[in-house]
Amino acid sequence: MTLSVHGLRKSFSGFCVVDDVSFEADPTGITGLIGPNGAGKSTLFSVITGFLGADAGAISFDGVKIQTLSPQARARRGLARTFQVPRPFADLSVRENLMVAAASQTGERVLSLLLRPGAVRRRESAVMAQANTLLEFLGLSHLAASRAGGLSGGQQKLLELGRALMTKPRYLLLDEPYAGVNPVLIEQISLRIRSLAQRGTGFLIVEHNLPALSRLADRLLVMDRGRLIASGAPEAVLANPVVQDAYVGGSA
Amino acid sequence: MSGYFIAVGTIGGIYALLALGLNLQYGYTGLINFGVVALYAIGAYTSALLSMHGMPFAAAMASGALLAAACAWPLGVICLRLRDDYLAIVTLAFAEIVRTVIISEDWLTAGPRGLPGIPRPFASMAPDDAGVAYLCLVAAAVACAMAVTAGLVRSPFGRLIRAIRDDEDAVRSIGKSPARSKLVVFMIGAGMTGFAGALYAHYLTYISPDQFVPLLTFYVWIAVIMGGAGRIGGALAGAALLTVFLEGSRFLRDALPFIPEVQMASLRLAMIGLALILFTIYRPEGLLGRPAR
Numbered sequence: 001m002t003l004s005v006h007g008l009r010k011s012f013s014g015f016c017v018v019d020d021v022s023f024e025a026d027p028t029g030i031t032g033l034i035g036p037n038g039a040g041k042s043t044l045f046s047v048i049t050g051f052l053g054a055d056a057g058a059i060s061f062d063g064v065k066i067q068t069l070s071p072q073a074r075a076r077r078g079l080a081r082t083f084q085v086p087r088p089f090a091d092l093s094v095r096e097n098l099m100v101a102a103a104s105q106t107g108e109r110v111l112s113l114l115l116r117p118g119a120v121r122r123r124e125s126a127v128m129a130q131a132n133t134l135l136e137f138l139g140l141s142h143l144a145a146s147r148a149g150g151l152s153g154g155q156q157k158l159l160e161l162g163r164a165l166m167t168k169p170r171y172l173l174l175d176e177p178y179a180g181v182n183p184v185l186i187e188q189i190s191l192r193i194r195s196l197a198q199r200g201t202g203f204l205i206v207e208h209n210l211p212a213l214s215r216l217a218d219r220l221l222v223m224d225r226g227r228l229i230a231s232g233a234p235e236a237v238l239a240n241p242v243v244q245d246a247y248v249g250g251s252a
Numbered sequence: 253m254s255g256y257f258i259a260v261g262t263i264g265g266i267y268a269l270l271a272l273g274l275n276l277q278y279g280y281t282g283l284i285n286f287g288v289v290a291l292y293a294i295g296a297y298t299s300a301l302l303s304m305h306g307m308p309f310a311a312a313m314a315s316g317a318l319l320a321a322a323c324a325w326p327l328g329v330i331c332l333r334l335r336d337d338y339l340a341i342v343t344l345a346f347a348e349i350v351r352t353v354i355i356s357e358d359w360l361t362a363g364p365r366g367l368p369g370i371p372r373p374f375a376s377m378a379p380d381d382a383g384v385a386y387l388c389l390v391a392a393a394v395a396c397a398m399a400v401t402a403g404l405v406r407s408p409f410g411r412l413i414r415a416i417r418d419d420e421d422a423v424r425s426i427g428k429s430p431a432r433s434k435l436v437v438f439m440i441g442a443g444m445t446g447f448a449g450a451l452y453a454h455y456l457t458y459i460s461p462d463q464f465v466p467l468l469t470f471y472v473w474i475a476v477i478m479g480g481a482g483r484i485g486g487a488l489a490g491a492a493l494l495t496v497f498l499e500g501s502r503f504l505r506d507a508l509p510f511i512p513e514v515q516m517a518s519l520r521l522a523m524i525g526l527a528l529i530l531f532t533i534y535r536p537e538g539l540l541g542r543p544a545r
Contacts, residue, residue, distance in 0.1 A: 088418075107409060
């Protein structure tokens with residue numbers, strides 16, 4: 001039960017953005033992925049979740065090779081993601097954004113709407129209850145009926161997290177979940193992530209808020225210019241001169 | 253005069269049905285269907301030919317709608333897994349193919365001469381009553397299409413198609429395939445379009461290929477955009493606006509007698525184009541549209 005990546009490569013018109021990346025993520029742990037801007041972290045996410053095809057390498061999830069599967073097939077296997085720039089369903093309400101993400105809904109088939117209205121209603125109220133609980137947790141209840149496109153950047157980040165959680169993922173890739181989110185909520189989200197991790201969900205998290213991430217993650221991976229340059233316990237990794245060089249060099 | 257209003261109402265109702273079909277496809281799901289006229293023609297010719305061969309009206313009209321939906325299936329299967337623009341290109345080409353087939357398959361469609369003498373329902377009634385009865389039939393069809401749209405859009409299926417319209421990649425990220433739901437919507441919308449075609453054929457009692465030109469597709473698009481995509485009321489308002497435009501410019505003909513007939517037709521098109529431009533600049537969401545982004 002794990003996510004493992006072997007020899008992954010992705011280039012755009014000759015420019016290698018993900019260069020021979022291999023790692024094995026802890027199945028139930030929290031792995032942080034850090035690196036300077038442009039290191040290839042988001043591209044790596046997109047390749048792992050199938051939104052971009054890999055040029056070379058293998059991705060396996062639960063021991064199954066998944067690199068030929070569509071993004072939706074990977075998500076159905078329990079590999080969910082959020083996007084760095086939030087992509088809410090802008091014209092749906094906040095609550096609808098969560099509800100639409102629930103898996104295998106009876107009412108998503110037109111035939112079931114006609115033939116099994118009772119089953120559709122029962123499933124719908126279960127989904128609604130699940131969505132309301134999540135909204136409560138994310139502190140978005142008062143916005144449940146608002147248009148998602150009108151939320152602030154931080155609220156959209158929270159909504160994306162909620163939407164991914166609605167799919168009941170077994171492994172969740174979060175792309176900068178804390179960007180634009182207020183500090184009190186950051187702590188609450190960290191608590192939530194930790195409790196989900198204890199109950200068996202794995203996390204791979206890209207985040208620039210290093211203090212928050214190193215408190216949360218069991219392990220850090222560091223990328224620079226497409227390559228994985230370090231990995232290990234957060235304190236050790238952050239103290240590593242190679243990593244410090246990459247950050248200083250990246251910003252210089 | 254009341255006969256005139258009944259006629260305008262009937263044609264307006266047929267436009268409303270077309271607009272509702274496209275609104276379900278474009279307004280709620282984001283499908284770019286430039287082949288409205290093809291599905292309309294399929295519905296019209298199917299129902300006309302079947303009823304001329306003795307099939308009862310109800311069965312013939314239903315067959316027209318079903319065949320239009322069935323023709324949408326292969327187009328959707330081919331295109332709806334690809335980017336949005338492919339459906340636009342393929343449906344546009346399909347419309348021309350359908351028109352060419354109608355023109356050249358003389359044995360079936362009587363080619364460019366068209367089909368005269370299509371039977372009209374309520375023929376046993378007095379002409380005025382028959383007109384009113386036909387208007388009621390059209391109104392019932394519009395009401396059905398509204399009810400179907402409203403029911404679908406409010407359901408979990410409707411939530412999913414609106415999500416597809418907003419962001420397909422985000423839909424994939426939650427583990428759902430957009431293609432299947434888009435295909436279902438495309439076929440349901442095509443069925444509405446086909447039924448509108450059947451209503452048109454039995455109303456006019458004469459159809460010919462030159463009534464099924466691409467311009468009609470764009471009239472329906474204009475109705476949906478001006479009325480407000482993604483709103484049932486928007487489709488109706490757009491259809492009403494379009495009907496007023498097309499009919500109103502006829503009165504303009506009386507007001508401006510010095511303009512010859514041919515130029516008047518062009519002027520009418522120019523005015524519709526101008527209205528569309530003004531709408532996209534000053535009210536891009538349409539008369540009754542969703543609030544601007």
